Amino acid sequence: MVTIGTFDGVHLGHREVISELKRLSSLSMGESVVFTFEPHPRIVITPQEDTIRLLSTKDEKIRLMDEIGIDHLVIYPFTKEFSRLTYDEFVEKILVGSMNISSLVVGYDHRFGQGRKGDFNSLEMLSKTLDFKVEQLSQLVVNNKIVSSTKIRLALGVGDITKANHFLGYQYTLSGKVVEGNKLGRQLGFPTANIDTGDSHKLVPGDGVYAVTVQTGGNIFNGMLNIGVRPTVNSNADHKTIEVHIFNFDQDIYHSEITVHFVEKIRDEQKFEGLDQLKEQLKNDQHVALRILSV
DSSP states (O other): OEEEOOOTTOOHHHHHHHHHHHHHHHHTTOOOEEEEEESOHHHHHOTTTOOOOBSOOHHHHHHHHHHHTOSEEEEEEOOHHHHTOOHHHIIIIIIIIITOOSEEEEOTTOOBSGGGOBOHHHHHHHHHHHTOEEEEOOOOEETTEEOOHHHHHHHHHTTOHHHHHHHHTSOOEEEEEEEOOOOHHHHTTOOOEEEEOOOTTBOOOOSEEEEEEEEETTEEEEEEEEEEEOSOOSOSGGGEEEEEEETTOOOOOTTOEEEEEEEEEEEOOOOOSSHHHHHHHHHHHHHHHHHHHTO
């Protein structure tokens, strides 16, 4: 049994579809298969835009799918040639011809094929001629709002971590390599690790200070993180500088890979009159972050 989609973020709406996929697969004594694409279709179809920001990288998507516990994850290369397949060609050649599907489960807004012209009605007609079953799930509503990747991106863009995490079903993450910074934080008594995600499409939350947990070397630490826009010095999306101060931590992690989990926003980024004022604010931020992270 198969479901298809980009599954950016693998959020609660996606999990509802995958949960039904697993249930039906179990009932039919079959295997659950998630069919997704790499790169994201919009990156291939409209490369000139360069505005798409994704909730999950390929590695993050693989990890999230593994945690859910599906039997198979198919990551199909999305190319210009592939994008030209009509919806009936995609179903007949790929899903039926190559994968030999018996059943298909899709979300409420699923569209596919060239120009996204294929929809559930198209699938129903094809299922009769190509001999497979198809089921469409209704939209998932949380707090009277429909869960979608777009809404999560918008929430993260304004720093609404609480809403984003609620819709995701887990804490939003950023991973990257620790690179050299200007070491101002060390002078203030708040040394920071500067993170370069190295991914031009991974969404970086809106500017501000956040309470976070930091995963490094197999351990998890509490911390606070600042995001701000500066002249381009690395390959992070939108050229944002991402600096995290890890509490009670004094290890050399330059060039190491770390993962930051966003828990809650503390405040907006702001300009201070001097270093003394900045230092006092950082102390306040740490108190707030520790209170948030102790809950």
